[in-house]
Amino acid sequence: MDLKQLECFVRVVEFGSVTRAAVTLNLSQPVVSRHVRQLEVELKEHLLERNGRGVIPTDAGKRLLERGRGILHQVRLAQQEIEELRGSPSGKVVVGMPPSVGKSITVDLVSDFRAAFPRASLGVVEALTVSMYEWLLLGRLDFALLYNPPVSQQAVYEHVWSEDLYLIGRRGLGGKAMPESVKMRDLAHYPLITPGQPNAIRNLLDVQCARLGVPLSVALEVDAIESLLDLVDRGMGYAVLSRNAIYGRSQRPHLRAARIVSPALTSQLVIATAAQRPLTRLAQATIDLIKKRIEGGILGGKPGSHAPTRPDS
Structure with missing residues (x-):
């Protein structure tokens, strides 16, 4: 063959x-x-x-x-291991990450990667968790950073970060200033623009609000985060996202973020790998670079434990 x-x-x-x-x-x-x-x-x-x-x-x-x-995959591993005998790791690694994380980490990751592995190449794919999870299992990604991924025997998850979610709105919308915080039960009073299902943050929002009996008012469903934020910036509604979604966005100076409290709505970021597909040395080294950057506070959230687990363990 x-x-x-x-x-x-x-x-x-x-x-x-x-x-x-x-x-x-x-x-x-x-x-x-x-x-x-x-x-x-x-x-x-x-x-x-x-x-x-x-x-x-x-x-x-x-x-x-x-x-x-x-x-x-085994042939690719063998090729890379033989090449690595000649010096620093070579080959290619492809990592997937959500757009909000990519905005914060991609430039630094590429700089770190090129300095550490001059003979290797890096691919960065930005997409939503549901798509990246499928691509990971198909072998198109070596590993991925995912928000609140589904329970699966096919993947191993390493929790690396937690971040609170915020209500994102335009300053002064409807004559009201954005508050510093919003109670979860009060989300019912805000017309929301959210991604449709399946989406990791949308699913977390739906589950937690249903548990507390909070009826949500979903005005629009928009999957593309940039388009979603454009609509929020035009006063068409509010979004529930991480603060990273608007961090450093000089082109949208009117957007403000109010932390969701009582209780807080917290999203979990994990590094996901395929359970039946071993990582190359280059992929593991790239994971180490990402974890170092995350531990340095580049995402502005809360570090998590670094014990690899299956989601149902």
């Missing part, structure tokens, strides 16, 4: 499209199709089925996909 054929097959299934896989692999579409077809001939099984939305794996394809991801 040729590794290039296997990689083409895995990427086609992950993206659900030969065209998108070809772009990722920097190959032409006919070449990718030919590699997959050669693999089918060799295994004497159809591996893919086409439907109106792209391609999906057959039963045989699902079996191969499960094994193929592990094979490709």
